[in-house]
Amino acid sequence: MNERTTYEQLIARKLEQLPLPDFSNVIWENLQKQLDADMPVSDNIPAKPLVGKNLLLKACFAIITAIILTVLLFLWVKKPLIKEKIKMSAPVKKEQVLQKTNEEKTEEQHIPPFRSIENKPKSISLIKHPAALIPLVDSAALMRDSLSNHTISTRKPVISKPSLDTSTYKNPEIKEITDDDYRLIPERKRKKQ
Amino acid sequence: MQAQEAEIALIVKGCLANDRKAQEALFRHFYSFLMPVAMRYSRDELDGADILNRAFMKIFKSMQTFDLGKGSLYAWTKRIVINEGLDHIKSRAKFNYTDEIEFIDDPAIDNSAINKINAEELMAIIRQLPPATHAVFILYAIEGYKHKEIAEQLQVSEGTSKWHLSEARKTLRHKLEDLNVI
Numbered sequence: 065m066n067e068r069t070t071y072e073q074l075i076a077r078k079l080e081q082l083p084l085p086d087f088s089n090v091i092w093e094n095l096q097k098q099l100d101a102d103m104p105v106s107d108n109i110p111a112k113p114l115v116g117k118n119l120l121l122k123a124c125f126a127i128i129t130a131i132i133l134t135v136l137l138f139l140w141v142k143k144p145l146i147k148e149k150i151k152m153s154a155p156v157k158k159e160q161v162l163q164k165t166n167e168e169k170t171e172e173q174h175i176p177p178f179r180s181i182e183n184k185p186k187s188i189s190l191i192k193h194p195a196a197l198i199p200l201v202d203s204a205a206l207m208r209d210s211l212s213n214h215t216i217s218t219r220k221p222v223i224s225k226p227s228l229d230t231s232t233y234k235n236p237e238i239k240e241i242t243d244d245d246y247r248l249i250p251e252r253k254r255k256k257q
Numbered sequence: 258m259q260a261q262e263a264e265i266a267l268i269v270k271g272c273l274a275n276d277r278k279a280q281e282a283l284f285r286h287f288y289s290f291l292m293p294v295a296m297r298y299s300r301d302e303l304d305g306a307d308i309l310n311r312a313f314m315k316i317f318k319s320m321q322t323f324d325l326g327k328g329s330l331y332a333w334t335k336r337i338v339i340n341e342g343l344d345h346i347k348s349r350a351k352f353n354y355t356d357e358i359e360f361i362d363d364p365a366i367d368n369s370a371i372n373k374i375n376a377e378e379l380m381a382i383i384r385q386l387p388p389a390t391h392a393v394f395i396l397y398a399i400e401g402y403k404h405k406e407i408a409e410q411l412q413v414s415e416g417t418s419k420w421h422l423s424e425a426r427k428t429l430r431h432k433l434e435d436l437n438v439i
Contacts, residue, residue, distance in 0.1 A: 068397070068398060068401065069363065069366070069398075070368055071366045071367070071368050071370070071371050072397075072398035072399075074368050074371045074372070075371060075379060075398060075399065076398060076399045076401075078371065078375075078376045078379055079293070079297065079376055079379065079380060079399060080293065080376075081375075081376045082293055082296060082376045082377065082380055083376075083377070084289060084292050084293065085292070085296075085302040085305070085306070087292075087302070087306040087309075088284075088285065088288045090306070091284075091288075091306055091309060091310050091313070092281060092284055092285070094310055095280075095284065095310060095313055095314065095317075096277070096281075098310075098314055099277070099280065099314075099317060102314070102318070103275055103317065103318065105275055105276075105277060
């Protein structure tokens, strides 16, 4: 197994006698074309294929450069946003939370109750008359402002306090409705009266 | 002999300068030496021409790696053609076999049987071998490589190389029997 047998040596000698096919011209022509494409000589550079090749290379280079620049620009724009997100979602230490709540408490003392409610959206309390807390906007005053200035007023809207008890309000010019108003009287009698 | 060496040195110099005439001279000078080598690893003559074509492209492209002082141009170019031939066979076959053997009885073939058939018939029988077996048989029986060298070249174990040689010998005997020469 590890030695060449005598018949194998004989086969090797016999194969040397194998007739050669005459492909030399065909192979050389093919080789010349490949050499002109891969290893061009300054004298015999075929113009068209090389121009095409260069154009293709340039186009590929331009596309790759454009892709790289786009990716870099995208990353550059995205980076600060990601940082902000991380900052916002970063865990807060217990001490910081306590300090923050203390600050909020001191703020609550100075800010009017309306704003304090706005700052605490999570604290839900039962409100008997929610309409009492909703500020009323004087739309007439706003209209007047806009007409006089012909521009949108930068002033804050006039907020009037809500008036809940309207039953006690009486207009002196309006008479009260009495039982006599509902009584049916014929027209003749009415004229007499 | 010295004149031939000087001529080859001139051709190599021209090839290094990418001179087409020198490249053609090299091709024409080595064609009759390298074409039979390419033919041994091919399925037919056209296949052999394709192997030689690719081998010559490698020769021209890597001419700067050749050192005349270290070895002959014949050996260097033959090595390139063999590698190209093996790549050609590798593209058609897998070499990783699980069957590995250390020793096997070789089927005896009488020299007279080989003498009864001509070179073309012999080559036709060898080409009928499976691609991997074909490669191992040519490398061992014709080129004279050892199993260790074949194993390194084909990236298989020595046992696998031996198994392929054994298979080649058995098949060769069967084919010769079919031809009624044994």
